[in-house]
Amino acid sequence: MTTPIPLFDPMVPAFARISRVDRELPDVFTWHLAAPSGAGFSFAPGQFNMLYAFGAGEVPISISGDPNRPEELVHTIRAVGAVTRAMQGLRKGDTIGVRGPFGSAWPLAEARDQDLLFVAGGLGVAPLRPAILHALAARSLYRRVIVLAGFRSPADFIFRKELERWRSRFDVTVEVTVDRADTSFRGTVAVVPALIAEVELDPAATVALLCGPEVMMRFAVRELERRGVPHERIHVSMERSMKCGVGFCGHCQYGPTFVCKDGPVYRFDRIERLFYVREI
Amino acid sequence: MDDLARLLAAHPFLDGLGRAHHAVLVGCTKNVRFQPGQFLLREGEEARTFYLLRAGRASLEVHVPGRGAVRVETVGAGDVLGLSWTRLDGADPSLPPRVHLDARALDPVVALALDGACLYRKMEADHELGYVLMKRLLALTYHRLERVRLQRLDVYKASP
Ligand SMILES: Cc1cc2nc3c(=O)[nH]c(=O)nc-3n(C[C@H](O)[C@H](O)[C@H](O)COP(=O)(O)OP(=O)(O)OC[C@H]3O[C@@H](n4cnc5c(N)ncnc54)[C@H](O)[C@@H]3O)c2cc1C
Ligand code: FES
Numbered sequence: 209m210t211t212p213i214p215l216f217d218p219m220v221p222a223f224a225r226i227s228r229v230d231r232e233l234p235d236v237f238t239w240h241l242a243a244p245s246g247a248g249f250s251f252a253p254g255q256f257n258m259l260y261a262f263g264a265g266e267v268p269i270s271i272s273g274d275p276n277r278p279e280e281l282v283h284t285i286r287a288v289g290a291v292t293r294a295m296q297g298l299r300k301g302d303t304i305g306v307r308g309p310f311g312s313a314w315p316l317a318e319a320r321d322q323d324l325l326f327v328a329g330g331l332g333v334a335p336l337r338p339a340i341l342h343a344l345a346a347r348s349l350y351r352r353v354i355v356l357a358g359f360r361s362p363a364d365f366i367f368r369k370e371l372e373r374w375r376s377r378f379d380v381t382v383e384v385t386v387d388r389a390d391t392s393f394r395g396t397v398a399v400v401p402a403l404i405a406e407v408e409l410d411p412a413a414t415v416a417l418l419c420g421p422e423v424m425m426r427f428a429v430r431e432l433e434r435r436g437v438p439h440e441r442i443h444v445s446m447e448r449s450m451k452c453g454v455g456f457c458g459h460c461q462y463g464p465t466f467v468c469k470d471g472p473v474y475r476f477d478r479i480e481r482l483f484y485v486r487e488i
Numbered sequence: 489m490d491d492l493a494r495l496l497a498a499h500p501f502l503d504g505l506g507r508a509h510h511a512v513l514v515g516c517t518k519n520v521r522f523q524p525g526q527f528l529l530r531e532g533e534e535a536r537t538f539y540l541l542r543a544g545r546a547s548l549e550v551h552v553p554g555r556g557a558v559r560v561e562t563v564g565a566g567d568v569l570g571l572s573w574t575r576l577d578g579a580d581p582s583l584p585p586r587v588h589l590d591a592r593a594l595d596p597v598v599a600l601a602l603d604g605a606c607l608y609r610k611m612e613a614d615h616e617l618g619y620v621l622m623k624r625l626l627a628l629t630y631h632r633l634e635r636v637r638l639q640r641l642d643v644y645k646a647s648p
Contacts, residue, residue, distance in 0.1 A: 330644035360644040387639050391549060391557045394594065398561050399638045405631070406566060421643040427634065 221305025241281040248278030252313030253338035254473040258453040260305030264294030270335035284334035312473045314339040319415035323352040329420025354381040358400035401431035411436035419445040439477035499540040516606035522593040529591040534584045535572030544597035549590040573604025
């Protein structure tokens with residue numbers, strides 16, 4: 209899969225209208241946007257857009273929609289600060305600014321004929337969703353498809369219905385866990401690395417795609433190492449605060465790289481040294 | 489090889505151990521089953537059993553006054569349960585070792601139950617076996633500790 213070239217001038221936002229808002233959690237919502245141009249909005253799974261809430265500001269948000277449905281642009285957002293809270297206040301019919309798509313993508317073409325292991329933590333399931341949807345739509349291109357997802361508690365599931373739908377398929381392994389739960393919960397209570405420790409893996413033929421809080425990814429990488437998955441088969445999605453989104457301003461610098469241009473998806477062996485350095 | 493030795497050899501915790509060691513452990517082992525809701529271990533009772541889970545899931549729970557049972561982890565096939573018999577918890581050796589958590593079957597559970605005192609004696613009598621098992625128990629404890637640390641960090645709390 210090649211990296212699409214932005215449809216617009218990368219520094220000038222295009223307008224997009226919110227056609228639907230799904231409330232995932234009290235502080236997490238999914239926007240469905242009518243594609244800003246009639247031609248549709250093509251992107252590669254793993255890429256992000258700079259979304260602009262007029263009067264509030266602009267933030268990088270991963271694309272969480274289906275790459276096979278370019279007529280609709282989908283983003284899943286957690287309200288954490290000034291801009292994302294302003295975004296939460298927007299309704300169906302409101303307009304926002306979009307620049308993108310930017311950044312690197314999940315290595316889905318390289319992963320052909322391999323086992324695909326998705327490891328998601330919390331909202332990390334959103335940037336992985338386009339890659340999972342692609343793998344399910346083009347199921348015969350891959351060997352096993354495994355989705356491991358961890359959430360804080362049973363009340364914090366994101367895309368619950370979709371996870372259940374994927375789980376009901378015979379050609380996908382889906383394991384979901386929560387960090388904490390009371391005894392009424394019937395599912396697994398454990399951290400995501402515990403799922404990695406137990407899942408059936410062929411380490412030499414597995415491509416692992418990780419997305420979630422950095423600490424969770426560090427522990428997950430350690431567990432993948434124990435299972436014998438080589439670093440060059442592990443890919444992580446990194447986040448840094450951004451301004452331009454196109455490699456001009458240096459705001460998102462991560463060691464010698466820029467997350468907006470060289471990331472957000474990195475092959476782990478290429479950033480391993482940075483991964484353990486603090487305050488980068 | 490008799491059935492129990494084969495089942496012991498097939499469990500990840502004892503995987504790769506020599507046949508002779510599996511044969512020694514057979515004397516401490518029986519095959520057990522639990523129905524959903526049944527307790528494998530109860531907090532406060534004397535710690536007698538080390539379980540190697542073969543099928544089904546069990547939940548580890550702590551009773552918190554005012555909150556009831558809190559589920560801290562679930563374990564499943566390939567996991568082990570009940571380490572208090574090792575006496576590594578530093579409790580007074582003149583007192584019987586105590587279980588520190590409830591373990592309750594969530595599904596029908598099939599497990600190998602090793603008598604802790606028997607296992608302890610075998611490990612004392614054969615230090616090579618004792619060393620191998622202690623290394624595995626230490627690795628297991630380390631992994632559990634790592635997971636508890638991650639759990640405590642509460643990494644998904646309002647962070648993308
Ligand atoms: C490539 C990329 C993809 C992203 N994808 C998504 C996505 O799909 N959905 C989504 O909700 N968010 C995503 N983010 C994070 C999102 O950009 C930030 O949450 C947003 O910029 C916060 O802006 P704000 O003005 O609302 O909050 P601010 O006022 O900037 O921050 C509020 C609080 O959130 C913390 N914070 C800000 N950014 C982050 C971050 N990246 N990670 C952890 N804590 C942070 C701040 O330290 C502060 O405590 C992504 C970020 C990047 C770089
Ligand atoms: S955001 Fe400007 S260089 Fe990356």
